[in-house]
Amino acid sequence: MNGGELRARLVALSRRGSLRTRLTLLVTVAVALAIAMCAGLSYYVLQTRLIGNFDQSILESVRGGDRGFLEHNCTPDGTRGPFADGSATLLFANGTTCSIGQSPIVPDYERDSAAFEPCEPVYRYGTTRDGKPVRVVTVNFKPGVAVMESRPVGYIQRTLRLAGVSLAGISVLGVLGAALAGLAISRSALRPVGELTRAVEHIAQTEDLDTRIPVHGDDEIARLSSSFNAMTAALAGSRERQKQLVADAGHELRTPLTTLRTNIDLLLRSEQTGRSLDPGAKERLLVNVKAQFAELSTLVADLLQLARGDTDHEPHVELGLHEVVTAAVERARLRGAEVVTDLSPWYVVGSATSLERAVLNLIDNAAKFSPPGAQVEVRLRDGRLTVRDHGPGLPEEELPHVFERFWRSPSARGLPGSGLGLAIVAQAVTEAGGSVSLENAPDGGAIATMTLPGTLIRNSESDKSA
Known part of the structure; x- marks a missing residue:
């Protein structure tokens, strides 16, 4: 799996999971990246310091060695003597070498030839003729001749390997600790959100607008809880006002409707029984009906004016x-x-x-x-x-x-x-x-x-x- 696929899977997981899962994942990934950067930097610093100290010890040895003994006792195939580890080799301008020790150094003529004249030391990794990896320092011996001295790098490699394993283990433990800490933090931080979610679900299921959420502190979650409580209180008040409006409207509408029904029933009964009302009484009755209709129309118009919401009005x-x-x-x-x-x-x-x-x-x-x-x-x-x-x-x-x-x-x-x-x-x-x-x-x-x-x-x- 390459980096792009891993990133895509992490993004998909963060989108599918709950808010708590996403928060835990984000904390874990952030801490993991920070730990990886710190571990990589620590490894780099350790490697640089170890190799620097190692190179310095080789350089001090080659500069403080007995050059006359090296020049008069070296052979093309190496010798036994004080340099029994085969750590010193002379490189001549014609490409030939002369070494002291059992393991002559294999020269890198292109790089080592720079030391035929006085110059800065040349540091490189190399091998001996029997294939052992070594760290090589090359300096000028005399005009046209360079001297190479080496030390086995096994100790350095073991130290770095141990440091790498230790840093990897610490990183894994740090990531696991970050995941646990992120889970604990997300649970604690999102507890009010969980309460808010349960309250919203309760209201959706029961329509109980008297539900309130405890408010603790003055952070964003506390403000959200306060806003939610204010919203439910406003909705409860609006619903109560609507109920009161309906109840009051029913009460107020009952009187004109009852009067209308009585007057119309009287008119119908007079027509059905054949006993017509005298013109004056009939006129008064019709005027009363008209007045009741006017009162009813005014009442309905007023109710419509009041029933509209606060935002349901003409543009200001x-x-x-x-x-x-x-x-x-x-x-x-x-x-x-x-x-x-x-x-x-x-x-x-x-x-x-x-x-x-x-x-x-x-x-x-x-x-x-x-x-x-x-x-x-x-x-x-x-x-x-x-x-x-x-x-x-x-x-x-x-x-x-x-x-x-x-x-x-x-x-x-x-x-x-x-x-x-x-x-x-x-x-x-x-x-x-x-x-x-x-x-x-x-x-x-x-x-x-x-x-x-x-x-x-x-x-x-x-x-x-x-």
Whole structure:
């Protein structure tokens, strides 16, 4: 198996295995590469130092030897004597040799001939005539003559072989230790991920959004667990609001539907029995049916407005809030409301349709509770829109509930409305990044305040001026 195939198999394994397996494999491979590099570097340094010291000892021997004895006692086939190991050989310019010892060195004329003149020592591996491997150092003996001295390399080879085996064993143990450590680390590090996985699987199987994951520390896993808990809490709240909306909608729809059914049953019974209603009673009945249909249509439209998600709205664009308020005031006047305005320019980012509906709901709500002939005061300054009526106001204990869905003041039960108008206002303002509140005015009546972030001039105009 070549390196490419091994790499391909490792990649395939890392993709097929679990996250814990992949993490363990990556840690093991990384440590194995680091250990291999360290072992290779250690072997290289050891080899270099050993050979360097070995070469230095040979060089000191050849430079400190008795050159006269070598020159007068060497023979072409070697001799016995102080150099019984056959470690010294003279190389002449004509290619002949003269050695002392039983194992003359086989010359490498191309490299050794450089020492015929004074030069740096020549280091090389070589052999003797009987085939033994040796380390050879060649230096200049005198002009036209080089001297070669050698030492057997068996000791060096055994030392390096032992070092290689030891480093390989240490590397294998290191890789195994890294694998075990990686497995332990992955188990510990991925334990929160396992808890998260089990929680997600539990939610998928049971739809239990009350499941929470313990959060420990402040690392990435802890933030992931916190985000997951926040997500499930938001989903649980959304589902609860949907249930409440459905329950409230069913309750609110029941009244107009019951009234419609009663009136229609009365009309059908009069026709089926042949006892027709008098024209006045029949007209009142039909007017009541029409009014119930109008109330039902308004209620359904309000429900659809509230039922859409926070992101299910028109694209937000830059618009003039004062222009939106002006359009809402004109619509309110068409419905019979007496409205006075004091508006200054203010530009916001939002949905014109939603914001106009919100302002119109505030004006309609103020007009509904104002005495006949009273004016609704609408004022816009620096992103703060106020809608003031001169009605009776609200009890303080009821003010926190005015923006809740289907909530209606006990004093307003007899007035038309579904209890969704101010809830729609709160939703539209929140989508635009603002806030809304309702409070009693000091001298009577109520003041609704809508605050939206924005600027006095359009951003496009400020860019042009810049």
